[in-house]
Amino acid sequence: MSKTEHSGYEEVDLSRLKRTRMTDIERKVEQAAFARPVEAGQSLDEFVESLPDILAARDLRRFARIVASATHDGKAVIIMFGGHVIKTGLAPLLIDWIKRGIVTSLATNGSSSIHDSEIALFGRTSEDVAEGLADGSFGMSSDTADFINNAITASEEAELGFGEAVGRALRDSDAPYKDLSLFCCAYESKIPLTVHVALGTDIIHQHPSANGSAIGGASMKDFRIFAREVGRLDKGAVVMNFGSAVIMPEVFLKALTVGRNLGYPAHGFAVANFDMNVHYRPMQNVLNRPTLTGGQKFNFIGHHEIMIPLLFAMVNAEMERLKNE
Numbered sequence: 001m002s003k004t005e006h007s008g009y010e011e012v013d014l015s016r017l018k019r020t021r022m023t024d025i026e027r028k029v030e031q032a033a034f035a036r037p038v039e040a041g042q043s044l045d046e047f048v049e050s051l052p053d054i055l056a057a058r059d060l061r062r063f064a065r066i067v068a069s070a071t072h073d074g075k076a077v078i079i080m081f082g083g084h085v086i087k088t089g090l091a092p093l094l095i096d097w098i099k100r101g102i103v104t105s106l107a108t109n110g111s112s113s114i115h116d117s118e119i120a121l122f123g124r125t126s127e128d129v130a131e132g133l134a135d136g137s138f139g140m141s142s143d144t145a146d147f148i149n150n151a152i153t154a155s156e157e158a159e160l161g162f163g164e165a166v167g168r169a170l171r172d173s174d175a176p177y178k179d180l181s182l183f184c185c186a187y188e189s190k191i192p193l194t195v196h197v198a199l200g201t202d203i204i205h206q207h208p209s210a211n212g213s214a215i216g217g218a219s220m221k222d223f224r225i226f227a228r229e230v231g232r233l234d235k236g237a238v239v240m241n242f243g244s245a246v247i248m249p250e251v252f253l254k255a256l257t258v259g260r261n262l263g264y265p266a267h268g269f270a271v272a273n274f275d276m277n278v279h280y281r282p283m284q285n286v287l288n289r290p291t292l293t294g295g296q297k298f299n300f301i302g303h304h305e306i307m308i309p310l311l312f313a314m315v316n317a318e319m320e321r322l323k324n325e
Helices: 044-050 055-072 083-087 091-100 110-122 129-135 142-158 162-172 182-189 212-231 247-261 280-291 304-324
Strands: 077-081 105-109 193-196 238-242 270-275 296-301
Touching: 044 304, 055 077, 055 238, 055 270, 055 296, 055 304, 077 091, 077 247, 083 091, 083 110, 083 304, 091 182, 091 304, 105 110, 105 212, 105 247, 110 142, 110 162, 110 182, 110 193, 142 162, 142 212, 162 182, 162 193, 162 212, 182 193, 193 212, 193 247, 212 247, 238 247, 238 280, 247 280, 270 280, 270 304, 280 296
Parallel strands: 077 105, 077 238, 105 193, 238 270, 270 296
Antiparallel strands: none
16 A cells, blocks of 8 residues: 555544543542551551452442441351362351350251261361262261251151251260360350251162151251241341352352241341352342342452451451440
């Protein structure tokens, strides 16, 4: 193409743009919100204050205040969780919150009862699934299965829910690590810890000691208990979901509709989801749908073994601040 040739296409005239000056418009990020370096030996409060006042860091700081305020005001604080929370060593934090009076009830799936019982009884849990599946040995620990299945079978006569039955069995056992058992602590503290089972999903179901009628009955009782706890939610209360991608979001939605159907004030509460990935059910059934009639929602993505201890430390600090006000 020669210097005298051109494309023939029309172009916009940028000189006609209506422009503004930075002093005339707002921005979402200001330098005052930036993070600050933390020096060795600084306190937790100084670390939290050093976080940027932006996006998830701002939300986490705000949510910690909401949890602390809920406890201070005597509101319900419900924690739902999956088995991975126990496997990543976080039971001591939940136990601490039970003893501090922060959490009012807990709810989980069947795998949590297995990991919790194995930690209490043997001090270890979480087998190599791929290796065990290859030769058919996966989940075939008879002492684990029989301990839990026998506890559930015994629950029929005692009219206990699944979580109560496991907690009672651990309390009455000579388990050397029962002080690390969330189920035992909840039972002793008279805090509802309900277990919501899908038959066939847990290794204890593949053993001859499994009693489907007892498992179903105990878990159904736990659903009714959980629905009553969800019915206690109102403005200022809190629900947290730690890493349950399917079971607890589904159970929570049904428990919530039961509570509202029965006329309980289950509106206006705050919900938060903590997980390592974004999943459909927690986003819809924990965060979006329950808050359509009011309330606040938070979503935090990150590893449980980092995010949950950080949250707990921040809430404990906020509790101390409220106590001293």
